[in-house]
Structures are given as C-alpha cells and as structure tokens.
Amino acid sequence: MANTVSAAERHLIALDLDGTVLHHGFAGAGDDPESGHIDPELGDAIRALHDAGHEVVIATGRSVDATLPIVEQLRIRPEWIVAANGAVTLRRDPLAHRAYRREYVEAFDPSDALVKIRTQLVTARFAVELADGGFLYTDTIPTGTLPSRQRRVRFEELLGVQASRVVVVSPDHRLEEFLDAVETLGLTHVSYAVGSTSWLDIAPDGVTKASALEVIAEKVGIDDSRIFAAGDGRNDIDMLRWAARRGDAVAMGQAVPEVQAAAGRVTGTIEEVGLLTALRERFAWL
Numbered sequence: 001m002a003n004t005v006s007a008a009e010r011h012l013i014a015l016d017l018d019g020t021v022l023h024h025g026f027a028g029a030g031d032d033p034e035s036g037h038i039d040p041e042l043g044d045a046i047r048a049l050h051d052a053g054h055e056v057v058i059a060t061g062r063s064v065d066a067t068l069p070i071v072e073q074l075r076i077r078p079e080w081i082v083a084a085n086g087a088v089t090l091r092r093d094p095l096a097h098r099a100y101r102r103e104y105v106e107a108f109d110p111s112d113a114l115v116k117i118r119t120q121l122v123t124a125r126f127a128v129e130l131a132d133g134g135f136l137y138t139d140t141i142p143t144g145t146l147p148s149r150q151r152r153v154r155f156e157e158l159l160g161v162q163a164s165r166v167v168v169v170s171p172d173h174r175l176e177e178f179l180d181a182v183e184t185l186g187l188t189h190v191s192y193a194v195g196s197t198s199w200l201d202i203a204p205d206g207v208t209k210a211s212a213l214e215v216i217a218e219k220v221g222i223d224d225s226r227i228f229a230a231g232d233g234r235n236d237i238d239m240l241r242w243a244a245r246r247g248d249a250v251a252m253g254q255a256v257p258e259v260q261a262a263a264g265r266v267t268g269t270i271e272e273v274g275l276l277t278a279l280r281e282r283f284a285w286l
Contacts, residue, residue, distance in 0.1 A: 005053045011247075011282075012222045013049055014082075014213050014239060015275070016231035017060040017070055018145065020252055021046070023270045042276040043074055045286045049279070050076040055220050059209045061085045061193075061201055061235050062145040063165075064133055068100070079220075084129060085193065085235050086212035087164035087203050104215065107131035108204040110166045111159040113190050117200075118155070120181045123172045128158045129165040136161070141169050166190075166202035173198045193235035201235060209235065210242035228282055230267075230275050231255075237262045250278040 015021055022036040050056045059082040060067050067083045081090040081100060091103035110128060117124065127137035127146070135147040138155050146167070170178055178198035192202045209231075217227065229236075229243035232252035240262040243249035251263035253274050260266050267281075268274030280286045 009226075010054055010220075010222055011049075011226040011228050012055045012057060012213070012217055012220060014057045014059045014209070014227070014229040014243065015046070016209075016233065016236050016239075017058060017062060017067070019232035019254065019270050020230050020236075020275055021058075021074075022070060038070075038073060039273045039276065042273055042279075045276055045279050046074055047076055048286060049283065050078065055079065055216075055222060057082060057213065057216060059086075059213060059229070059231075059239060060145075061233070063129055063135070063147040064088055064090065064100075064102075065147040065149070066145045080216050082209055082212040082216070084165045085191075085201055085203050086207045086209045087129075089212050089215065102133075104212070105131050105164060106204045106207045107162040107164050108190070109160060110163045110190075110202065113166060113187055113202055114155075114158055116185055116187065117168055120185055121168065121170050121173070121178075124168050124170040126155060126158060127167040127169075128161055128163045129167070131162045131164050137167075141167060164203070166200075168200040168202070170198040170200075193233070193237070195233060195235070208238040210238035213239060213242065228279075230278060232259065232270065234259060240264075248282055250275070 022038060024036045056078050057080045058071060062083055064083045079092050087106045089104040090100040093099040093101050125139040125141050127141050129135050133147055135150040136153045136158055175198055179194060182194055189205045190202050191207050194200055224246035227243050227247035229239050230250040231240055232255040237259055240249040244264040249263040251260040251266045253266060253269035267278040
C-alpha cells in the first residue's frame with residue numbers, strides 16, 4: 001500500500017458511521033453502539049487512507065459523546081469530525097493528545113418546531129441536544145447515538161433553549177404514517193431528516209452534513225474533484241448531492257431509493273461491506 005500522497009492527490013473522504021462504516025444487525029437511528037462492529041478489512045482501509053495523508057472526515061448524526069468512541073475504535077485521529085448532522089464540527093486540539101474542541105456549533109430556538117410537531121404526533125417522545133452538549137428529554141429514547149449527559153424534563157422545559165438538534169421519536173407510528181405526518185407539518189426555518197425508523201432529527205435552518213463539509217473543504221483547500229462521500233440514510237442526502245456535484249458520492253446498497261438517487265453510484269450493502277468495495281474502486285492501491 002502507498003505510504004503518503006502528494007498535496008495534489010489528497011482527497012477529502014467524508015464517511016457516515018451507522019450503516020456505512022459501523023454495522024448493526026439492523027441499521028437504525030437508535031441502535032445500541034455496543035452491538036455494532038467495524039469490518040476489520042474496512043477498518044484497515046480507512047486507517048491506511050488516513051495515514052497516507054488523506055483528509056478523512058467522520059460525518060455523522062450521532063452526538064459528540066457517541067461519535068468519539070467510534071473514532072477511537074477506528075484508531076485514527078482525524079483533523080475534523082462532523083457530528084449532530086452538521087450542527088457541531090469538532091477540530092483536533094493540537095495541544096492535547098487525543099482531545100477535540102468544538103470549532104463550530106450551530107444553534108437555534110426549537111420552540112416553534114416542537115409545538116407544531118406535538119400537535120401532529122401527540123404520543124411522540126421529544127428531546128433536545130443543547131449547544132453545550134447536554135441532552136434534555138421527555139421520555140426514554142434509545143440512546144446509542146445520543147449524549148451521555150442527560151436529564152429528563154417536562155415538555156415545556158424544552159422550549160426557549162439553545163439547541164443544536166431536536167430529536168422526535170414516535171414508536172406508535174409506522175414509518176409511512178410518520179413520514180405523512182412530518183410532511184404535513186410544513187416546518188420552516190429548520191433542516192430535518194427522517195431516519196429508517198420513526199425518528200426525526202431537526203437542525204438549525206440550512207445546517208446539514210453538507211454545510212459543515214463545505215466549510216471544511218474550503219479550510220483544507222482540496223480540489224472539488226477529490227471529494228469522496230459515502231452514506232446510507234436520509235440525513236446523508238444533502239452530503240451525497242454535494243459530493244456528487246464535485247467528485248464521488250456513494251450510497252450504500254441498503255439505502256432507500258431516494259438516498260441512492262442522490263449519489264453518483266451505489267455500492268454493496270453494509271452486510272457486504274460495500275464501503276470497502278467503493279473505496280477500493282476509488283483508491284486502487286488499497
């Protein structure tokens with residue numbers, strides 16, 4: 001394998017975690033991270049790309065607390081990490097061995113969106129990820145991808161805070177019913193993505209994985225043609241469209257049709273370790 005790449009060969013490689021890098025028995029937004037694993041060959045390939053000098057960026061919907069252990073598991077130290085679907089961008093702290101600082105945090109008052117959603121999804125569970133990393137919730141939510149610092153509160157206590165993300169889970173609704181309800185909400189001044197279960201992530205207006213990666217790409221000065229992105233969820237659609245316009249965008253084989261349509265190409269499923277196939281197609285030396 002190659003050891004280093006020249007500045008002219010460096011790629012920005014943006015990788016979703018759950019369902020793309022990290023395999024669960026079922027790829028869902030609320031999966032327990034302890035049940036997930038990374039294929040050893042895929043882990044080796046990601047480390048090889050990172051060690052060769054490519055800008056590997058983890059781009060996930062997970063909270064910071066739930067993302068950093070997976071980065072440790074990958075045994076890489078990327079310069080940049082995108083968490084909370086683009087609302088939080090971390091940068092490695094050069095003064096600390098393995099520490100990251102919050103370089104950019106996007107926040108908003110979620111009150112209007114929460115009140116509107118509650119009128120449509122009366123049995124839903126609500127939570128807010130705060131700009132400082134804390135987490136407030138009304139009822140128990142699967143916590144595998146969420147912060148460890150949590151506090152249960154009344155619904156009214158979610159209003160008027162500064163949030164980087166809102167989470168709505170509605171286990172009483174089938175996904176189709178949930179999608180229909182969300183469609184009728186007419187949410188404005190926010191960005192949102194619906195997961196593969198009845199799980200809704202809401203971010204500040206215009207904030208997505210793509211918006212965060214756009215800032216990083218400008219910072220690192222890598223040519224648009226050398227952008228590679230891979231993902232499997234609806235929260236990856238903007239990222240895949242952004243990468244497809246510039247370089248190489250890959251959707252996982254188990255992704256729903258609208259996610260696959262956003263990408264430039266489709267690889268194998270997570271069970272088939274499709275990301276490894278896609279990386280080897282792009283980087284022949286792996």
